[in-house]
Amino acid sequence: MTVLFNDPSEFAEDQFSGFLDLYSDRLRGVPGGAVAHRSETPQVAVVVGGGSGHYPAFCGIVGPGFATAAVVGNIFTSPSAAQVYSVAKAADQGKGVILTFGNYAGDNMNFGIAAERLRKEGIDTRIVVVTDDIASSPIESERRGIAGDFTVFKALGAAAAAGLDLDEVERIGRAANAATRSFGVAFSGCTMPGADAPLFTVPENHMGVGLGIHGEPGIRDEVLGTAEELARLLVGDLLNQAPARASSRVAVILNGLGTTKYEELFLVWNSVAPLLREAGLEIVEPEVGELVTSLDMGGISLTLMWLDKELEWLWSAETYTPAYRKQKSALRGLRPAVRHIDEAEELDSIPVPSPAAVPVATLVLDGLRVLASTMHANETELGRIDAVAGDGDHGRGMVKGADAALASAERAAKATTAGPSYILRKAGQAWAAAAGGTSGVLWGAGLESAAAAIDDQGTSFDRGVIATAVHAFSTAITDLGRAKPGDKTIVDAMLPFVDGLELALMSGKDPAAAWASAAAEASAAAAATASLTPKLGRARPLAEKSIGTPDAGATSFGMIVTALEALAPATERTQS
Numbered sequence: 001m002t003v004l005f006n007d008p009s010e011f012a013e014d015q016f017s018g019f020l021d022l023y024s025d026r027l028r029g030v031p032g033g034a035v036a037h038r039s040e041t042p043q044v045a046v047v048v049g050g051g052s053g054h055y056p057a058f059c060g061i062v063g064p065g066f067a068t069a070a071v072v073g074n075i076f077t078s079p080s081a082a083q084v085y086s087v088a089k090a091a092d093q094g095k096g097v098i099l100t101f102g103n104y105a106g107d108n109m110n111f112g113i114a115a116e117r118l119r120k121e122g123i124d125t126r127i128v129v130v131t132d133d134i135a136s137s138p139i140e141s142e143r144r145g146i147a148g149d150f151t152v153f154k155a156l157g158a159a160a161a162a163g164l165d166l167d168e169v170e171r172i173g174r175a176a177n178a179a180t181r182s183f184g185v186a187f188s189g190c191t192m193p194g195a196d197a198p199l200f201t202v203p204e205n206h207m208g209v210g211l212g213i214h215g216e217p218g219i220r221d222e223v224l225g226t227a228e229e230l231a232r233l234l235v236g237d238l239l240n241q242a243p244a245r246a247s248s249r250v251a252v253i254l255n256g257l258g259t260t261k262y263e264e265l266f267l268v269w270n271s272v273a274p275l276l277r278e279a280g281l282e283i284v285e286p287e288v289g290e291l292v293t294s295l296d297m298g299g300i301s302l303t304l305m306w307l308d309k310e311l312e313w314l315w316s317a318e319t320y321t322p323a324y325r326k327q328k329s330a331l332r333g334l335r336p337a338v339r340h341i342d343e344a345e346e347l348d349s350i351p352v353p354s355p356a357a358v359p360v361a362t363l364v365l366d367g368l369r370v371l372a373s374t375m376h377a378n379e380t381e382l383g384r385i386d387a388v389a390g391d392g393d394h395g396r397g398m399v400k401g402a403d404a405a406l407a408s409a410e411r412a413a414k415a416t417t418a419g420p421s422y423i424l425r426k427a428g429q430a431w432a433a434a435a436g437g438t439s440g441v442l443w444g445a446g447l448e449s450a451a452a453a454i455d456d457q458g459t460s461f462d463r464g465v466i467a468t469a470v471h472a473f474s475t476a477i478t479d480l481g482r483a484k485p486g487d488k489t490i491v492d493a494m495l496p497f498v499d500g501l502e503l504a505l506m507s508g509k510d511p512a513a514a515w516a517s518a519a520a521e522a523s524a525a526a527a528a529t530a531s532l533t534p535k536l537g538r539a540r541p542l543a544e545k546s547i548g549t550p551d552a553g554a555t556s557f558g559m560i561v562t563a564l565e566a567l568a569p570a571t572e573r574t575q576s
Contacts, residue, residue, distance in 0.1 A: 002296055008194025012052040012074045019059060023322045027062055030090040032083025034059045035069040042093035044160040044169045045069065048153050049084065049111070050101050051076040053190075054213060056323030057149055057292045065319030065326070066157035068093075075192060075295070076214040078106030084114035088125070096124040096166035098156055100173060102145025103131045104214070124166055128156065128173035132182040132303065134241045135210025135219055140178075146213050147255040147292040148180040151305040151315070158317035176311060179246075183237050184301025185230065186211040186218055190258060190294050209233070211257070211301070213294045227264070231271035234302040239279055246306040251315045252276065252286040257299035262289065268300060285316055291324070353419030353456040360420040360454075360461045361413065367564055368409050368427055372402040374563040375556070386552035388545060394439060394552040401435030401443055419456025424448075439553060442477045442490065449476035463505045463514075474498045488532040488546070490553035497522035497561055512568035519561040526550055526558035 005011045020029040027034045033049065048058045049071030058070040069091035073079030088097050099115055101107040111127060118125040131140055132148025145152075155176035159169045186208040189198030200217035202208050207230075208218025224230075254269050256262070269288050276283055284307060292301075307315060319326045353361060375382075375398045382395030408430035412418045425448050432444025453472040454465060474494050483489040500521040504514030529551040 002191050002193045002195075005193040008192070011193040012072070016052070016059070016072055019322075026322070027059075030069075031086045032079060033069060033071040033087035034062050035087065035090045036062045036064070036067070038093060039064065039161070041163065042095050043068075043163060044095045044166050045088065045091040045093055045097045046153070046156045046160050046169070047071065047084070047088045047091050047097055047099050048101065048149070049073070049079055049087070049099075050104075050107055050149075051078060051214065053295045054293050056290070056321075057153075060323030061150070061153060061157075061321045063319065063321030065161045065317055066321050066324065067153055068157070068160065078104065078110050081110040081113035081117070084111050085117050088114060088118055089121075089123070092118075092123050096126070098126050098128055098160070098166070098169055098173060100128040100130065100149075100153060100156055102149055102213075103129045103142075104144060126166060126170040128152065128170060128177065130177055130180075132177070132180045133210075133212070134181050134183050134237065136212070144212060146182045146184060146211075147253055147301045147303045148177070148182040148305070150253060150255075150287075150291050151180050151251055151303060152176045154319070155311060155314040157319065158314040161317070161319075162314075172310065172314065175308075176305065176314075179243055179307070179311060180303065180305040181238050181241050181243075182301055182303040183234055183241075184211045184255070184257070185209050185233070185299055186257065187224065187260065187298035189217065190297035192295070208299075211294075211297070211299050213257070213292060227267045228271040230300070231268050231275055234300070235272055235275040235279070238302060238304050242304075243306055247308055248280055249282045249284050249307045249312060250276065251284050251305040251307055251312075253291060253301075253303040254286070254288045255292055255301045255303065256290040257297040257301065258290070258293040259296050259298045260300055265289065265300065272302065284312060285326075350418060350422055351457065352417055353422075354459060356459050356461060357419040357421075357456050358417070361418060361423055363567060364420045364423050364427075365406075365409055365413055366567055368402070368406045370563050370566060371560050372399075372406045374559055375399045375402045378556070378559055382552050382556055385549055385555060388549040393437065394556065397435045397437045397439050398443075398556050401431040401440050404434030405431040405447065419454075420461075421451045421454040421456045424451035424454065427451075438481070439490075439556075442481055442553075445476045445480050446473040449473055463511050466511060467502050467505050470498055470501055486532060486535075488529050488534040488551045488554075490551070490557050492529050492532070492551065493522045493526040493554035493557045496525040497557070512565070515561070515568070516565050519558070519565055522561050523558040526554040529554045 006014055020034060027036055045068040047069045048067040050058055051073040053075040059072055061067050062070045069087050071079040071084050071087045097118060099111045101111055115125040115127055130145030130149045130152045131143040133144045133146045136144045152173060156169060156173040159172040186202060188202055189200040191198045203221055205224050206221045207224045209222050210219035254265055254272060256265050265288050273283060318328050379395035379399050383392050386392050386394035405427035409423045409427040412423050412426045428444045428447030431447060432440050450469040450473040453469040478491060483491040485492055485495055497518045500518035501514055504517055527550055530548055534546050
């Protein structure tokens with residue numbers, strides 16, 4: 001929802017005033033829009049425009065190498081003919097004017113009226129209308145303009161900046177439009193400032209296929225699948241509508257409509273790019289981000305512009321605007337990346353473990369498998385617990401860390417005969433690298449420290465080795481996290497477990513029985529954290545809200561050590 005405004009009816013004007021103040025070093029405001037400072041050499045004026053709500057289109061792309069000026073209407077509303085005339089008159093440099101916009105009735109009328117007025121005053125004015133949206137009509141001339149505005153405007157602006165005359169700039173704009181196709185989907189509608197409901201809604205777990213950028217819903221609703229399935233839909237429909245005699249090189253825009261996260265766009269791009277390459281297309285300087293938005297709409301559109309040599313030159317040309325910049329020349333001073341030592345090369349230098357260490361290595365691998373499956377089974381619950389006063393990512397982080405640790409350990413075990421210390425060290429490194437966050441750092445460091453306490457060339461792996469490794473694990477976590485008992489962290493379950501295990505082992509209890517009794521203490525201690533107030537981490541600012549819910553880190557630790565009891569028979573075999 002658009003929640004920030006003063007007078008909703010003045011939203012467009014108020015935000016535009018802020019924009020002009022911010023970029024006053026390179027733009028000047030005129031009634032109806034913004035004009036770039038003039039270049040030293042007069043050029044054709046490329047005047048883009050339409051309603052507000054689409055930033056960075058349209059005012060955000062005014063600058064050298066792109067638009068000369070932008071006309072800014074009210075939200076999703078065509079600017080008036082008077083506004084278009086005012087901006088175009090101010091932008092004119094004596095070389096003629098191109099008015100360019102998406103194919104909407106209001107824009108056609110108002111830009112058309114302004115063009116007639118400019119012509120009557122002796123200003124040669126041409127119109128290039130963008131018609132890229134394949135969902136809006138099977139007839140190209142009747143299609144509306146969506147994110148393809150960006151590629152057409154870029155070609156026009158670059159042609160003008162190159163000093164081409166009005167006829168050539170117009171020809172290039174029409175060629176760019178003929179080579180451009182777009183298709184998009186919406187996940188949620190957009191809300192006008194001051195409104196209490198979006199302009200349209202999308203059923204839960206569905207998407208509106210064939211969105212518009214003025215708050216129009218899609219032409220149909222479909223079940224929302226995976227990112228890969230969405231990529232196949234977008235790419236497939238666009239390729240089916242490719243221009244005749246299309247080249248094999250394409251400019252590509254994967255565009256976010258307003259509230260679709262960049263990470264989601266990157267995820268979709270990870271499927272879009274291979275699909276385009278599989279279709280025999282070569283991707284040229286792709287853009288992934290918010291380029292033509294629709295207020296707070298959730299959605300994605302994909303745009304392809306099939307390139308000939310001329311259009312590729314224009315697409316790649318340099319530009320400098322408030323919202324979009326492109327630099328052709330390479331950055332200076334870059335050095336090759338540091339040489340990476342691959343895992344196979346590292347394994348060649350690992351000493352062969354002793355016969356006594358081999359079954360322990362198998363036990364470590366089995367333990368990592370149990371750990372990973374336990375986290376998968378409890379991911380949702382751990383996320384729920386963590387979300388009460390934190391960010392809800394503990395379950396996901398533990399799953400990512402455990403999966404990465406297991407995968408790295410299994411690779412090490414398959415590549416060569418590796419001992420338990422090496423396997424555990426690789427697991428800890430992988431956990432920290434993949435999981436991130438506090439738990440990732442702590443578990444990674446703990447596993448590495450436990451690994452350092454084990455000798456792969458050892459001849460005996462008795463209860464003393466178990467106690468030493470577990471103690472090293474806990475010491476690494478307490479030293480790194482600096483948490484104390486009562487702070488409501490993993491430490492509240494971990495220390496009772498370590499103390500209980502060491503005491504039981506010292507008293508002569510069987511290792512499996514000692515582990516089981518210590519795990520019971522850890523689980524009880526984890527449950528008891530519900531009454532504690534967090535003193536560290538992200539939960540601390542919401543301490544009161546946390547009371548009544550156990551700590552997620554302590555809970556996951558209790559789950560893990562309890563699940564590892566299943567390895568008791570194998571533990572006994574390593575003692576024999």
